[in-house]
Amino acid sequence: MVQPLRVALAGLGVVGGGVVKLLDANRALIERRAGRPIEIVAVSARDRHRDRGVDLSRFDWADDAGSLAARDDVDVVVELVGGADGPALTLARATLARGKAFVTANKAMVAHHGIELARAAEAAGAAFKYEAAVAGGIPVIKGLREGAAANEIGRVYGILNGTCNYILTTMEAAGRDFAGVLAEAQALGYAEADPSFDIDGVDAAHKLAILASLAFGTTLDFASVAIAGIRPILAADIAEAAALGYRVRLVGLAEAGPKGLLQRVHPCLVPQDHPLAHVQGSMNAVVAEGNFVGRLFFEGRGAGEGPTASAVVADLIDIARREYGAPFAMPVDSLDERAPAPRGERRGRAYLRFTVADRPGVLAELAAAMRDAGVSIASLIQRGAAADGSVLVAMVTHECAERCVTDALARLEGSQSLAGKPLLMHILDV
């Protein structure tokens, strides 16, 4: 008689509900692939009586998620509660301390505490898996940990937040402004409990830090990720970018250079013929460049009930098969500490948008700031006056050190000619 893999599920929201539905729908197939049944025995969530469209009466209910780790009839705890600390972290620690397998979709917790948890998993010989935490349904953790394991990877980048990509591509298609589109992404189940994590780039930064560690064999360094979000982007920026041959995407980029590790999440202008420019809606995409395999491109749904559940259950199948290894692809003590690359030295082109007063000398003032900072302007568009008399000036620079562009903006700080904070977007050049 084969032993089923016995699962406890903490959190029954978008992802937890999806996991129950998937295990029900594909039960027989999963059993054949895993070599044994995967059975939920106990669940926990905040509200026992909320209708989730699934029958929960067959599972034991735990009011305290923390109690799931202590149950003798549980082999693996799946954490789908969320939050970097708090109950999720308590549950992770308790589960691994008891030598049980732990699965999570919680990138915030993995980005902040992944090394500690990996160490605990290593000490206990237990599985610690988090495929759903990065790019939802895309098997990118598996792809890097296993498929690309033979390569030195110099760069990993991509579109890592479904909410932002949904917002940007809907703004692009419909010429709409930001606010209403965010509400739609929330209704579709893409957004984090606190959507500022999505739109301010923090969620993508969590995922990027995890990808960088896996790709480069370095310890997690979330604190060094430079982060900018999509709030300041106007429909007009998307239109100007299109006129210049680009699309706007929130891109996470990590590079392992001789001077250290660059990690950043920024809205970028992506050339229209780049594969990332074609990523629509809640889709995510990850590019990894290996020294033998070349450019790998992973694309798929990065958020939502079905795709995220697909990744969680894939982890459970690996555990049922007893096929799992080091959470960060090598023992924690083999991971390198790598210093962050000095800011501003990378060279590239930039898009700058200013909202300015429509009067003599304003363009000259912008041009002088560029000149004094050593930035050369490649193209410039000025669009006519808005109701308040302000005009929009968008420009693209020639290639220069990024610190020169920041210097130009610093020279303009406090200028009476500016009617708002300028927007800087890098132009993707990889």
Ligand SMILES: NC(=O)c1ccc[n+]([C@@H]2O[C@H](COP(=O)([O-])OP(=O)(O)OC[C@H]3O[C@@H](n4cnc5c(N)ncnc54)[C@H](O)[C@@H]3O)[C@@H](O)[C@H]2O)c1
């Ligand atoms: N929604 C997505 O598309 C998606 C994709 C990838 C990863 N994730 C991650 O998955 C996790 C869950 O996300 P979600 O969208 O399902 O969230 P959600 O808000 O829909 O669900 C959270 C669940 O946790 C429960 N909960 C809250 N506090 C609890 C506690 N103390 N004890 C037990 N249960 C508790 C809630 O009752 C709810 O059932 C998060 O870490 C999120 O970042 C979500």
Ligand SMILES: N[C@@H](CCO)C(=O)O
């Ligand atoms: N809030 C996240 C969920 C997937 O991690 C997103 O929008 O991509």
Ligand code: NA
């Ligand atoms: Na994934």
